[in-house]
Amino acid sequence: MRKHARSIFSALAFVLITCVIGSAARADGALAASRPAADYEQFRAAAEAAAARDFDALPSLPRVTGGKVKTFYIFAEAKPWEVAPGIVRQAWTYNGTVPGPTIHVRQGDRVRVILVNDLHEPTTIHWHGLTVDPDMDGVPGMSQNAVQPGQTFTYEFTASDPGTYIYHTHYDDLNQLDLGLYGAVVVDDAKPVEHYDRDYLMLISSWRIASDTENYFSINGKSYPLTKPYIVKSGDRVRIREIDISGTEFHTMHLHGHRFQVVAIDGQLVRPQNRQSMVTLALGPGETRDIAFRANAKPGTWMVHCHVLDHLMNGPVGPGGLMTSVQYENARDRTGLTAAANVMKMGTGGDAQSGFPPMNQTTVYILGAIAGLTIFFGLPFAALKRISKRGIALMNAIAIGVLFFLLFDILRQAGEPIQDALHRMQLGAPRTEFWGLLGIYLGGFGVGLLSLVFFSRSFMAKTPLGIVSPMSLATMIAAGIGLHNFSEGLAIGQSAATGAIQLALLLIIGFGLHNMTEGFGIAAPLAGSGAGGAGSIVRLGLIGGAPTFLGTVTGYHFVSPALSVLFLTLAAGAIIYVISEMTNVGAKIGFKTLATVGVFIGFAIGLGTDLILTAAGA
DSSP states (O other), X not given: OOOEESSHHHHHHHHHHHHHHTOOOOSXXXXXXXXXXXXXXXXXXXXXXXXXXHHHHTTBOOOOOSSSEEEEEEEEEEEEEEEETTEEEEEEEETTBSSOOOEEEETTOEEEEEEEEOSSSOBOOEEETOOOOGGGSOOBTXXXXXXXXTOEEEEEEEOOSOEEEEEEOOSSHHHHHHHTOEEEEEEEOSSOSSXXXXXXXXXXXXXXXXSSSOOEEEXXXXXXXXXXXXXXXXXXXXXXXXXXXXXXXXXXXXXXXXXXXXXXXXXXEOOGGGOOEESEEEEOTTOEEEEEEEOOSOSSEEEEEESSGGGGSBTTEESOBSEEEEEETTSOOOGGGHXXXXXXXXXXXXXXXXXXXXXXXXXXXXXXXXXXXXXXXTGGXXXXXXXXXXXXXXXXXXXXXXXXXXXHHHHHHHHHHHHHHHHHHHTTOOTHHHHHHHHHHHXXXXXXXXXXXXXXXXXXXXXXXXXXXXXXXXXXXXXXXXXXXXXXXXXXXXXXXXXXXXXXHHHHHHHHHHHHHHHHHHHGGGTTTSOOOHHHHHHHHHHHHHHHHHHHHHHHHOOOHXXXXXXXXXXXXXXXXXXXXXXXXXXXXXXXXHHHHHHXXXXXXXXXXXXXXXXXXX
């Protein structure tokens, strides 16, 4: 039977019809569609409460109710879900839980599942491994139209093959699957051939938490230490139904203290003569394996975990992820103690990332000072005294071109951490990082711009024509470049501290060439003015170059995206004001065509030195 409805009310009408014809109700697990409800919200709340009870019982399976027709109501909806301690994801759930309610039936039962899409995107349900008709397979286009937001769709099939199976979304699979749209289907054999004292579920899944790749891993929806142990008593015959519903990851599940056999593969029974004793089992995405073992070890807490070691971490730290235990009754439960007694973390030091220890602190300081002092190579132009008006116009325009490129480069660099934070926010990270960096970006830009406006009006000397004097203009350029160079120093210091010595050396060479160009930008307003004495050159060089050294020292000990964004945007605001003042000067000098060529030359020079930095890996 297949039914499309364009509203929730038509779905409820179907529920009432089902009641009338006497379809069997399900008291736990997914709420039976045959139960009448006063209104839609009450009905959904009841379904969520039933799913929550089933989730609390995991890893145990829910019981199978009587009757040959089993009707389940499944709501696809977004709900907050705590994956690991303090890590809450806006998950996409079935009836409010991850995994969704376990659909537990007997071989030969008629199964009817009514999907209500309360998400803001289309979705479907695929019955992974089950024998169904083509129009019940849940593949958009091939078997059905995707179920649109606010619509319902009824799936119906006979549970003909006993075993362990999966139901999951088949729309925008990579994203919807890692958000939580999956659950288990367990079909009991009409005539069981083997007896188990304990029958458990281990549904292994992955999450992408502020990441483009799967970086959190869970057993039955939770990452260690929130995972639950598998309770046994000595002598028990135990079955664990293992399911890998990760979108991209393979898992190797290892059981300590016991040897197990694989008794079913993808729902199909393995003949006893074909079974072998194992301690580690590999599962690929979409595979199911039923393992069985005798609880014959010394009573205690026996670890169960994935042997892909980064799957034992919650993001960059561990232990976490795919870890739980087989816990014997009447023995002390030590499952959670590993969280405090062990430590795992992604390498952040030099040896872990580059194979080299951090660069010596004294060496870093010396090289940072050298990178800053290279600005003096461009400053001697300030001492030029005999230069034609055309020459002054060209140098002024070249400096404007350099500053234009520098402005473009600064805004690009300052925007990258904000774009990264926005992307992480879209992947589920807290919003505070994005909004904080955006506030710093706008605030730094405004302060950098307005502060120079204030100082030029109050303290900077003006020429008789009312424009800023050459020395004042050179000082403002040096201040703006100095703010930018502080951020360059942060990159040098960070690379040296993490052991990326080759990168640090390349950055020093690249930034040195960049600083020579910037030195020319500082010197250009003074050329031909007679104000470019040795003392002035030294002072301007220190204003523009010393922050490279200070940034290197800071970056070696402390790195913060917020600090980098702040200094970059302060520099951007200052440089915009300087460009406007230099353009003013250029207009007074004249030679418009020559000035245009000079701006192009300056921009090209800035681009050239920046390409050297890019080749260095900056």
